[in-house]
Amino acid sequence: MTTSHRYSKTRTTFGLWQLIQLAPALLVVVGLFGGALALALLQSLGFAPWFGINEFPNPNYFLALWSEPDFWRSLWLTLYYGLASTVVGLVISVPLALTFERRFRGSKTLLALTRLPLMIPYTVGIALALLMLGNGGILSRLAAGLGLITDPGEFPRVLQTHWGWGVIAVYVWKQVPFMTLALLAVLMGIGQGTREAARILGASQVQVFWRITLPQLMPGVVSASLICFAFNVGAFEAPFILGGGHPETLPVLAWRYFNDANYTYQLQGMAVIVSLILVSGSILVGYLAIVRRFERVRGKAP
Amino acid sequence: MTTQGLRRLSVGQRLFVLAVLAFTVGPFAPLLIQSFAFRWAWPDLMPSVWWFEQRQISPFPLAWDYVLSPTSQVLEATINTVGIGVAVMVVCLIICLPAARVLARGHFRGKRRLEFVFSLPLLVPEAAIGIALLMIFIGLGISGTYPGVIAVHLIPTVPYMLRMLTSVYQGLDAGYEDCGRVLGANEWQVLTRITLPLLLPGVLAGALFTFLVSTNLFLLTFFIGQGKIVTLPTLLFSQISGGAMGATAAGIALIASIPGLILLVLSDRLIREEAFALGIGDT
Numbered sequence: 001m002t003t004s005h006r007y008s009k010t011r012t013t014f015g016l017w018q019l020i021q022l023a024p025a026l027l028v029v030v031g032l033f034g035g036a037l038a039l040a041l042l043q044s045l046g047f048a049p050w051f052g053i054n055e056f057p058n059p060n061y062f063l064a065l066w067s068e069p070d071f072w073r074s075l076w077l078t079l080y081y082g083l084a085s086t087v088v089g090l091v092i093s094v095p096l097a098l099t100f101e102r103r104f105r106g107s108k109t110l111l112a113l114t115r116l117p118l119m120i121p122y123t124v125g126i127a128l129a130l131l132m133l134g135n136g137g138i139l140s141r142l143a144a145g146l147g148l149i150t151d152p153g154e155f156p157r158v159l160q161t162h163w164g165w166g167v168i169a170v171y172v173w174k175q176v177p178f179m180t181l182a183l184l185a186v187l188m189g190i191g192q193g194t195r196e197a198a199r200i201l202g203a204s205q206v207q208v209f210w211r212i213t214l215p216q217l218m219p220g221v222v223s224a225s226l227i228c229f230a231f232n233v234g235a236f237e238a239p240f241i242l243g244g245g246h247p248e249t250l251p252v253l254a255w256r257y258f259n260d261a262n263y264t265y266q267l268q269g270m271a272v273i274v275s276l277i278l279v280s281g282s283i284l285v286g287y288l289a290i291v292r293r294f295e296r297v298r299g300k301a302p
Numbered sequence: 303m304t305t306q307g308l309r310r311l312s313v314g315q316r317l318f319v320l321a322v323l324a325f326t327v328g329p330f331a332p333l334l335i336q337s338f339a340f341r342w343a344w345p346d347l348m349p350s351v352w353w354f355e356q357r358q359i360s361p362f363p364l365a366w367d368y369v370l371s372p373t374s375q376v377l378e379a380t381i382n383t384v385g386i387g388v389a390v391m392v393v394c395l396i397i398c399l400p401a402a403r404v405l406a407r408g409h410f411r412g413k414r415r416l417e418f419v420f421s422l423p424l425l426v427p428e429a430a431i432g433i434a435l436l437m438i439f440i441g442l443g444i445s446g447t448y449p450g451v452i453a454v455h456l457i458p459t460v461p462y463m464l465r466m467l468t469s470v471y472q473g474l475d476a477g478y479e480d481c482g483r484v485l486g487a488n489e490w491q492v493l494t495r496i497t498l499p500l501l502l503p504g505v506l507a508g509a510l511f512t513f514l515v516s517t518n519l520f521l522l523t524f525f526i527g528q529g530k531i532v533t534l535p536t537l538l539f540s541q542i543s544g545g546a547m548g549a550t551a552a553g554i555a556l557i558a559s560i561p562g563l564i565l566l567v568l569s570d571r572l573i574r575e576e577a578f579a580l581g582i583g584d585t
Contacts, residue, residue: 014410021400025420025464028397028456033423033431040434050441096322104309110319112566117326119562119569121518121535123542127555128329130547131336136344138332144345152344160545173326227424234427236521241543251429258433266437273430284425 037277044270051263061271071272073247075279081164081239081249082232082280085171086225092172093179093224094217100180101187118177125170126241133158133166159242166242171232179224186220215298222291226284233280250276330559337365337552353549365549374550376557379537383517383561386448386533390455390516391509397456398463398508405464406471420464423457431457432525439526446528454526455519459512466511470504510569517561534558 046058065071100111117125132138140155149155159166194216198208214221239249248256250272257269311319336342339349353365368374405417423431435454436445444450478500482492498505520535527536538558541551 014408014412018404018408018410021404022416024397025401025460028460029420029423032435032453033426033457035438036431036434037426039438040430043434043437092322095318099311099315099319102309104311110323113327114319114322115569116562116566119514119518119566120559121520121538121562123520123535123538124555124558127538127542127547127551128333130542130545131332131552132329134547138329138347141345141347145347176322176326230425230427234429234521236429237524237539241539241545251427254429254433258436269433273433276427277430280427281425 040270040273040277043267044274046267048267051266053264053267061267062275065268065271065275070247071253071275074250074253075275077164077239077247078233078235078249078251078276079279079283081167081171081235082229084164085168085175085232086229088168089172089175089179089228090221090225092176093183094214094221096176097180097183097187097217098213100184101192114180115177117174118181120174122170122174122237125173126238128173129159129166129170129238129242133169135159161244164239164243167235167238170238170242171228171235175228175231179228182224183217183220186217190216218291218295222288226287229287230280230284233276333552333555336547337549337556339549339552340365366553368550368553374554375532375537376534376554379532379534380557382531383533383535383558386451386455386523386531387513387516387561389448389452390459391513393452394456394459394463394512395505395509398460398467399505402464402467402471405468406474407476417468421461424461428458428521432522435522436525436528445526446530448531450526451523451531454522455516457522458519459515462515463508463512466504466508467501470501470508473504474500507569510565514562514565514569534561 042056044061046053046055046061048054096114100107100114130137134140135152135155135157137155140149140152143149143155144152158169195208195212198212199205203211233249234251235249236251236255240252240255243249243252247253254269254272254276257265257272260266260269335349338353339351340353340355341351342349370376401420405413405420432454435457439445439450439454442450444453474497478496479492482496487495517533518535519533520539523531523533524536524539527533529536534554535558538551538554541548541554
C-alpha cells in the first residue's frame with residue numbers, strides 16, 4: 001500500500017514521540033515474534049542452558065537432521081501441500097472474484113455465503129473433510145447411491161494418504177474466501193475502465209484476461225498467495241489428522257521431536273523449525289524477486 | 303456487457319458459483335444431520351437410528367445431551383474462546399491505534415521497511431513461532447495461562463489490525479482535527495470527539511476481524527495453552543484427532559462455527575473489502 005502524500009511531501013523527522021507510539025506494536029513483532037525466531041536459531045545451534053547444554057555454535061543438530069533422508073521427504077511433502085493448496089486456491093479464486101466483481105441478482109448474499117469458511121476454524125474444516133471424504137463418508141455414499149461402488153473400500157482413498165487431497169481440500173476450502181476477498185479488493189481499486197476499453201478496441205475475452213485483467217490483478221495474487229503459502233507450509237492440524245503418517249510435514253515432525261521424552265531432541269526440533277523458516281523464507285523472497293523482475297520487464301516498476 | 307445495473311450470469315458462471323457454494327457451505331448439511339444421528343451406516347444417506355430415539359434408553363448422555371452437559375467442556379471452551387477473543391481485540395486495538403497513526407501520517411526514512419517488518423509475522427509459519435515461543439513462555443512461567451495465550455494471539459492479529467487501521471487513518475482527513483484545534487479543542491477532545499468517531503467504522507471492522515482470527519486460532523492456543531486452556535478449536539481437535547467423526551464431534555463442530563456465523567452476518571455490513579488489499583508484494 002502506498003503512502004498518501006496529501007498533506008506534506010516533506011519528510012518528517014522520526015522523533016521520540018513517534019517511537020513511543022510505535023513501541024507497543026514493535027514489542028509484539030520484534031520482541032515476541034523476533035524473540036521466538038532468535039531463540040529458535042540459538043537453540044538449534046546448541047544453546048540450551050536450561051537443559052545444561054551450551055555448545056553454541058554447534059552445527060551438528062542441523063547436520064544430523066539434513067543427513068536424514070526422512071527430513072528431505074518431510075520437506076518435500078510440506079512444500080507440496082503448501083504449493084498445491086495455494087495454486088488450486090488461486091485457480092478457483094481468480095474466476096470467483098471476477099464473477100463477483102459486478103453485482104448480479106443475489107450476489108451480496110451469495111458472496112457472503114462463499115465467505116463462510118473464512119469465519120470458521122480450520123478444525124471445523126477438518127471435521128467436514130472427515131465427514132465428506134472418508135471411505136465411509138458422504139461422497140462415498142453418494143457414489144454408492146449412483147451405483148458406482150458397492151463397498152466403502154472401493155472408494156478412492158482421499159484421507160490419510162501422501163497424495164493428501166484431503167489436506168489440500170481443507171486448505172483450499174478455508175483459503176478461497178480469503179483469496180477472493182483480497183482479489184476483489186484489488187479489482188475494486190482498479191475499476192473496469194481499461195478492460196472495457198480493450199474490449200471496445202476489439203480484444204477478445206481471452207486476450208483481455210491474459211493481457212489486462214491478470215497483470216492488473218498481480219499485486220493481489222502475489223500478496224494472497226504469499227500469505228497462504230506461508231500459512232500452508234506451517235500446517236499442523238490438517239496433516240496431523242488427515243495426512244498419511246510417516247513421513248510427516250515439518251511442523252508435525254518438529255512437534256514430535258519437541259514432545260520426545262529425550263529432551264536433546266528438542267534441539268533437533270528447533271533445527272527442523274529453523275530449516276522450515278529458511279526454506280519457506282527463501283521461496284517467498286525468490287517469488288517476490290521473480291514478480292519484481294516480471295514487472296520490470298513489463299515496464300510497470302522502475 | 304453493460305456498465306451499470308445488474309448483470310446476468312452465463313450458465314457456466316452460474317454452475318461455477320453453485321459448485322463453489324456446494325464446496326464451501328454444502329458440507330454443513332451432513333454435519334447437522336450427523337450431530338443428530340445415533341446409527342448412520344454406509345451407504346445410507348440418512349441415519350437409520352436417531353439420537354432422540356435412543357436418549358431415553360441410553361445409560362450415558364448421547365450426542366447433544368453430551369455436548370450440552372458439563373463433562374464435554376463445551377461451555378468452558380466457549381467462554382474461553384469468546385473471552386480470549388475480546389481480550390485480544392482490545393489489547394490489539396490499544397497497541398495498533400497509535401502505531402497506525404504514525405504509519406499513516408508520518409513520512410520518515412525507512413517507513414516502508416518498517417511496514418514490511420510489521421507484516422513479517424504473516425509470512426513465517428505459525429508452527430515455527432509456536433514451538434519457539436513455548437520455550438520462552440515456559441521460562442517466563444506464562445505457558446498455560448490466559449496472559450500467555452492472549453500474548454501469543456497478538457502475533458497473527460497485530461499485522462492485520464495495523465494494516466486495516468493504517469488504511470483507515472489514511473482515509474481520515476487531518477483537516478478535521480486541525481479545525482478542532484483551531485477552534486480551541488485540546489488534544490484529548492480532538493481524539494474523543496473527532497478522531498475516534500471518524501475512525502469508528504474502520505476500527506469496528508478491524509476489531510471484528512481480530513476477534514475472528516483469535517477465535518479461529520488453533521495451533522498457537524494448542525502449543526501455548528498446554529492443554530490447560532481449552533478453546534472451541536482445541537476441544538474439537540481433541541475430539542477428531544483420532545480421525546473419526548461422531549455425533550459429539552459434529553455437535554462441537556457446529557458450536558465452534560457459531561461465532562463465525564454471527565460475525566458473517568455482522569461483517570456483511572461492517573467489513574470493508576478495501577481493507578483486505580494487503581499489498582505485501584509491493585513493499
